[in-house]
Amino acid sequence: MKTNLLIALRLTLVTMLFFGVIYPLVITGLAKLVPSRGEGQTIEMNGKIVGFEVIGQSFTSDKYFNGRPSAVNYNAASTGGSNKGPTNPEYLHQVEQRITDFLKQNPHAKREDIPADLITASGGGLDPHISPQAARIQIPRIAKVRGISANRLTQLVEANTAHPFFGLAPATVHVLKLNIALDELK
Numbered sequence: 001m002k003t004n005l006l007i008a009l010r011l012t013l014v015t016m017l018f019f020g021v022i023y024p025l026v027i028t029g030l031a032k033l034v035p036s037r038g039e040g041q042t043i044e045m046n047g048k049i050v051g052f053e054v055i056g057q058s059f060t061s062d063k064y065f066n067g068r069p070s071a072v073n074y075n076a077a078s079t080g081g082s083n084k085g086p087t088n089p090e091y092l093h094q095v096e097q098r099i100t101d102f103l104k105q106n107p108h109a110k111r112e113d114i115p116a117d118l119i120t121a122s123g124g125g126l127d128p129h130i131s132p133q134a135a136r137i138q139i140p141r142i143a144k145v146r147g148i149s150a151n152r153l154t155q156l157v158e159a160n161t162a163h164p165f166f167g168l169a170p171a172t173v174h175v176l177k178l179n180i181a182l183d184e185l186k
Contacts, residue, residue: 043176045183051176052076056128059179062105062145065130065138067175068117069098072125081123095119108140129172132161148185156181 031038041053051057055076056067071082084091098119103109115134121127135157143150160178163171 043180045180050180051128053174054126054128056126057176059175062141064179064182065135065142065173065175066102066105066118068127068130068134069119069121070125071121074126076126079124079126081125082121106138106141109137113137128174128176129162130175132157132171132173135161135173135175135178142182146182152185153182156185 028038040055042049043051043053056070056074058070058074059066072078072080082091082094084094086092099111099114102114102118103111115131115137117127117130118134118137136154139150139153139157142148143153157173157178160181161171161173
């Protein structure tokens with residue numbers, strides 16, 4: 001029994017040393033070799049960091065495009081989904097509230113035309129992208145608030161739509177980049 005205990009302790013110490021010290025140091029060192037130096041790809045506006053490439057933000061003002069809802073309130077320290085299934089009454093109430101809020105903010109929209117990505121959170125809870133349809137349905141509201149033509153906003157959405165390589169994934173719009181471009185419109 002004493003031998004088994006010593007083997008278990010040695011294995012525990014070696015595992016802790018490898019996975020608790022050596023592995024993190026190697027990964028950190030490798031991260032310093034990439035262009036962003038392991039600090040994430042930042043998005044800047046007027047020389048100031050305003051966000052990150054892979055982390056969504058909350059936009060609630062009528063003058064901006066709204067992003068995807070977050071199950072973690074856009075807290076990058078605790079990513080994750082709600083883990084509530086499509087029949088969970090609390091989840092259904094939450095989605096229904098998001099639909100109601102969206103229709104109040106966008107009275108021109110019809111309930112059946114609201115894209116799912118505007119009323120459901122992503123699995124990680126921090127998705128910075130929406131579908132082009134989700135951006136387009138918000139154009140009438142933003143056009144009215146900002147006094148910009150809907151055609152100009154449609155062009156802006158198209159210019160900020162990323163089409164994946166060989167069409168292997170759906171097209172997406174990065175909400176923060178789109179809102180920065182919106183602010184830069186003259």
